[in-house]
Amino acid sequence: MTRSTVSRRSIMIAGAAAGLAGLLAEPAAATPRSRHGTAFTNVTVIDPATNRVTPNTTVTVHGDVITDVGGRVPAGVRIVDLRGKFVIPGLADMHTHAQAEGIDPGLYVANGVTTVRDLAGAQLAHDWRARIAAGTLLGPRYTIGSRIIDGLPSVWDPAWLDVVQVADAPSARAAVREEIARGADFIKVYARVPREAYRALVAEAHRHGVQVAGHGPDAVPLEEAADLGQASVEHLFWTPFETSTQEREIRAEIQRIRLGLGDYPGWFKAIHPLEWSAAHSYSPGKAGRLYAKLARKRMRQVPTLAMHRGLDYARTVNLDDPRNKYLPQSAVAEQEFARQELYLKDRLPSEDPEWAQMFEFRLRTVKHLHEAGVPLMTGTDTGTCAVWPGFSVHDELELFVTAGIPPMAALQASTSEPAAYLGTNTGRIAPNHKADLAILDANPLHDIRNTQRLSGVVVNGQYLNEEARQHLLAEIAETAAKTPATAKPGACPCHTG
Template sequence: MTRNFSRRSMMVAGAATGLAGAAAALTRPVVAVAQRGGGTAFTHVTVIDPASGRVLPDVTVLVLGDTIADVGRHVRLDGATEVDLRGRFVIPGLADMHTHALAEGIDTGLYIANGVTTVREMAGSPLARDWRTRIEAGTLLGPRYTVGSRMIDGAPSIWDPKWLDVVQVDDPASARAAVREEIARGADFIKVYSRVPKDAYRALAAEAHRHDVPFVGHCPDVVSLEEVADLGQASVEHLFWTPFETSTKEAWIRAEIQRIRLGLGDYAGWFAALHPLEWTAAHTYSPVKARHLHSKLARRRVRQVPTLAMHRGLDFARTVDTNHPRDKYLPASALASQELAKQEFYLKNRKPSDDARWAAMFDHRLRTVHRLHEAGVPLMTGTDTGTLAVWPGFSVHDELELFVAAGIPPMAALHAATAEPAAFLGTRTGRIAPNHAADLVILDADPLHDIRNTQKLSGVVVRGRHIDAEERTRLLADVEHTAATTPEETVATGCPCHTG
């Protein structure tokens, strides 16, 4: 049985993963012999493989070590431990492609408990680097981490260096030097922020290419998305600037952006200056300009990470639930940091009478994501952990729900959380197929029927290790206990909001 994404999204999936051979491998009668014996066989399960768009009922997934050995209806177990998953569904491990480390004993456990087995850290956190080292050594249970550079912003940065370890550049020479320094520090990619000048951005792009290191992040205020695509930025985060080039008033908006003057640490000023321009762009939308821009983004395969969960928290900041049951998994100091950001950044100077306009802006963001998908622009799930009403692990499921609310079919939404991140990172994750990483999520209900069923987890497999329902419950209980007893000084310093 095949569940179609849409014509365009299937074309994108095929380009990213080479579907013809993979689909054949999944559907042929397979006789697999566990050469070394042992392993785990997950039997009588329905496999949902978003990379191919295939749904395979009543099959066995054979795992040897940290790898999927085979998938099919005729798999010889030969000493494997059998786990009967009759009536259940398996999808690949999920990815959060926009995260910020919060606290020891919190993030890693919540990711695994929620089936998030791949994480991209967007703020160069030493904490995330330490977790990755311990995870790779087998001394900490956690997801696969990719860790970027510190944030590279213009000078002055709109972030106060007391809050965040930010690198400030103001010309091509300082931008090139920043790239070299971050690579020397071990960054997997370079992260760009909002206020980088155009000439510095071009130099940063050239230097990153010279060292064959990807650069990702914000679209700098003074740079167009078209130029970002032409210069090879690998992914663009958030939806703040996406409407500008689809507006009939783009020239006026660009002129207004050039007039913005901000001091060091004036994030609230940046936020206040940008929103009226977003509003203008949303209400002067041009389908012709949108088709031109989206076509280029699709051709260049510039991944878009909309972070809709984050935008929902910001756009509904006054009414966001500040007493959510998930809050028990976060330390009090992390929740206090979110509340501070809410008051000092998002609601500062925002009148209650403006709330309807903010809500309407979120509707425009949903429409934008749908248009990007329809144009074949590759999307990836990311949440921006640390912002309002965003929780490690849990909010990937929120993001999937918002993708579907935007009009994206469930299979395509799952593709954005599995196969697309794997193609972007160049890893063996994101597929349920032989010779791929044994990162799986076991579900009690069909997510293609209702995407909210991704939240009905009965187990997780990470690097071949099966976390069953009982162990998952204990894992969540351990995180809750850690959150309740974590001293304030052990929480990662600084608000990570929009730092990637």
């Protein structure tokens, strides 16, 4: 793929331009909060933070706060009888990229996703958060990172993405200060940041009281990043290196990687063989020492298994999915373009079994991380192949359980753990916590796929029953269908985002 080709047709997922807001209808609002409160009665409460399952319970909400769990129904409140149903805290997607006006916020809510962390500092996400706070847009709670801070040269071409490039400690510190001034809630670090620049970046961010999240920089071992205080690491590209008996040789190869500006495909081509070598020289002892460090430092891991599945099974991944009706046509086309030009370019069919084995190794890695006490969080990397806003959080939960994580622990990774990471009073069904709830028709502890059997959602205290939820989905599908096929691509990184 030439740079000119990529410049003309971005590898980023297409989204409707913000200017389409006036053309396309906004999603329907939720049922207004009852002035006197709402009591959800006769429901089984599953609270992953405490591992408690309480049947035949009442959850009372006033405004946007849970005021009581298990008590009597107060006089004068609206009563919603949820007999036979189950309620869990609203879910979290901790790795997203804003894509399309009239699409993303509603899809999250309709899927019971009430907390979202955006990892590219998109202005569209800032706009959504302001409108949600003002009550003019229905959507989840947003935490928004900085623009991507990468090395010099970046693997991203600035013509594709508003990326910040740093070469040394002074430029890294300056970049952190600028991003905080622009309103970033945390700093997003990328793969090619040099070691000294990385160390300065983390120190400067902490000096200003903000977290650092993102990639494991190629030049910095995860153990060192954990010691320095990186709060979360995304994906599973870097984790295998320190679990390998060939770590020294692999790191020497990483140091020899030389890439030009915008040569993301070159980075991917260089890193994958090293991943493969690490996976096949796995040392349980080295893994145990690394995972113990990550657990002690509470360095959250966001595996983005849904993204990795699309990558590792790129030849057979189903892009003709019914959920495509909720994406603009251009977005679906760009996913196919990325699949062919990034994932499958120069990959022979005979290599597919190797890639499949790599995904199985990733699943085992997630299980081992969990067993070692490393905190996990669900994230999907929206904008990548076969990933849909909102829907794919449920895919991620299913993949966690496939990896061997118990359903309750998987739910923790999507509720109480993100809340603890963010320092918010969300992710629990308890008094004085935010009224963000997902109402289910069946028990997710019996089958994690039951998180997909939604019959209602409460976000920020606003209740959508099943009729309202389906109406919201229908409006989003209509918006997607009306979005011009030539809509300007959104600033949304592909799977290395």
